[in-house]
Amino acid sequence: MGLLSILRRFSITLVATATLLGLTVLAPWGAAPASAATVVTYPAPPGAPTTGQYAVSVGGRSSPVHPTGLGAFTNFSFGGGPVAVTVTTSKDSPTAVLRPRDAAVRVTRLAPRTFRFTIPVPGSYSFEIDPDTDTYPPLFLFANPLEVGAPTGNTPTTRYVGPGVWTVDGAGQIVPGASGPGGTYAVPPGTRLYLAGGAILRGKIRIGADSESGPGADGTAVTGRGIVDSTAVIDHGRPLRINNSTGVTIDGPIFLGQKHWGVVSRRSAQVTLRNIKVINWRDDDGTGTPDGIDVVASRNVEVDGVFVRSYDDGIAIKSSMSDGAWAGSTSQIYVHDSVVFNGRAGNALEIGRETGAPITGVSYENIDVIHKLARSDPYARDAISIFVRDGGDVSDINYRDIRVEECQERYLGFEVTGSGSLTGVDVDDVVFAGPPRALPTVVAGNPNGLLDDVDFRGLRFNGGSTLITSPSQLAFVTNAYATGVTFGP
Template sequence: MKRTLLLAAVSLLLCGTLGARGVKTLREGTDFRADTTEVGDFIRLTLDGPTDIVLDARGGAIRGVDIRPVSRNIACRVEEGRLRLLGVTPCKIAVTFNDDPSRPVYLFADPPAPKEWRRLPADAVRFGPGVHEIGTRVVTGRDRTFFLEEGAVLRGCIYGKGATNVRILGYGVIDGRGTKRGTRFERCEGVEIDGPVVLSRNGWSNSFFECRGVTLRNLKVLSSQVFSDGIDLLATSDVLVDDIFIRNEDDCISIKTRKFGFSGNAENIVVRNSTFWSGRQGNALEIGWELDAEWVRRIRFENIDIIRKGTADHLFKRAALSIHHIGNAAVSDVLYRDIRIESVEENLVWIELIPAGKWGSGGGSVENVRFEQVSYLRGREVPVVIRGGGSGAIRDVVFREFRYLGRPVSSADDPLFRIENAQVTVEP
């Protein structure tokens, strides 16, 4: 049974109809959550079936609409100054009106809560609807569960130290803008975060230092300003990142091995089924810069949409897909598969061995990096840069079924490549 939902994007009020025989008002704080952040407005609601969703264009005429990621194939039509999204099912999308990406509307439509959330441990810490001032909530010990009911807002940061089996579940909001981060875990094992929206600014939004066994699922991250990384995995291994959305101004995902007194290898990391929008700083999917360790290996990025990658006024080495290696680690067995990139303003890919500096001792290596079914869909012409360095060549980089602005790329001699001291192969 299809529903109709009206979202007034200016005042963020909703009403709508349910079914063909009855009318139901959908109320903010009960049936959905809507809010404003520094990077746009977001609406969070739960859908249990196809739903028409109507967005008001802030009182102005709708001259154009951009719905990303395009792979979601959201059908729509404009009617009397409003945008109707047709038959929406659970998704995470960004809607831009009139070619103005500065104030998008993010629609986070979640599926019904998993049945598991109804069977939480008796000692689970539950946060009901409303605002909860938690400051920096330090978590230690083992077997700790935090549940955020729909409508719950935690203002502050959940900070795990040496904890085991910590779960943060639910469709609430962690507003870490005051603490400059939403979650931080140090030397923890068995961390699971599933469901919440995390807000942050000018700090690593969700960070993991020397952790093992991390699962991040159905996470929605909106953060602003420089250093607003979405997820940082530092000396952290055995990680699954699945079905998330990140919009921030720095790295969306960053994998490192040494910083702030923490160090160690990074391996067995999977990032999949997710959408990323990186702003003026940083990169969308980053390995680097700080990579002093024995190894960084078995890294997988699969089924991913990068809907925008901006750049600052000064060009640097920013890219949608990047390995900035200034450390001494052996980086190997990295796979980018089924990646759709919609807009990039600086570089499409950047891989480089960088001489020693304040972020690393240099001398590392990069080999066995594969790009399979990577497509750059639209936007300006930007290069693929792969540079070996004084420590040696970059080896065994393979592009397979690589498409660039609508055309297949069949040779490493294609002018889009800028290759120095690197072994690069392009396969059909």
């Protein structure tokens, strides 16, 4: 059961119980008056790009819409009750959908090109009027919770970036305006970079040195409701790197990138990525490996309530970079309560492919994969993927309460192609919208790489109506090197 479903059922039960006791309570989620909510929108600063594809009103307040290479987005905060949203589109459609479906939000068409719906709780949503999200890209709604205790200016431990367009200059300083290509801002140890709503920072952010042996920046944070736009940088990508650092919190901002990996943690520990939004697309020449979030050779990392729209991998757990650099063991990674819209070149929820060192204790829980798109060579990528390419051992992996809405490639692939191993994988309460035989499910090892002890429980297809208790119900691909694979209710 998804988080929104739990909240909705809880509120309905609370209302019914209170009514029996003669108490006065608010209506359940989705039915409370929109005026009950407190809404904060963030005007676009002068010179900031906006799009005419969508116009958005949140609780009666205009919320600007910004373009990206993979869809448009609007960003606001609210609390104190549900909020009504009106969207006007440049193209008409008889219907529209708000994803994730688990939110159970009904969209009403008020008039040609005008739609309305009510968001019950903060979260990240995708408003779509065309099943072909390339032809008419979606509108992403980043509905943040209200901020508490936000700074209003600089302090000895806070670098405050207020509303407006800012640029990281060649010396690594944040300066007002949009001049120059944008550089890299290094967050000093023990400090916070705060990006206010309505702030757009052209450049990159670095926590810790980029060299493998370089110093980290412990006890740092990047927070707020602003935007980090690394497409303004010459190489167009890597909006945030966390290197060799401990005790890092990233909470709230939007990260835009092209061509390279997006938000990356390398050899770091006690890292929290919360309520961040990552949109990462191919370079202008069509090249690149634009992942969303990559956790590399790190430990004790929590990824909580994030949104990822990426052309390549969505959220990936690795033990080295693609070239083998930054190698090290990865452990205790918890990814939960998040939304992933995965593009054509990668896997939505991935472990691997870079597995030169051990990876253990990884959990994906309560996640909505709203799309897993395909390239022209389908059946090579997965909505849920473990790919042990190298010599590291991968173990103690858990997938729980995962919902995959649209999948154009393989549903799931657990493969060992290198000399490492894959053991101890639990897949519990995973639901695919499609039919079980439409796409492959792959569990396979090789003569040099052990795959053992993979347990499927509550694996369902057709939106949940078809329970899988035997591999014969699937388009199941396996081999003699995969042992201990079980299915059950």
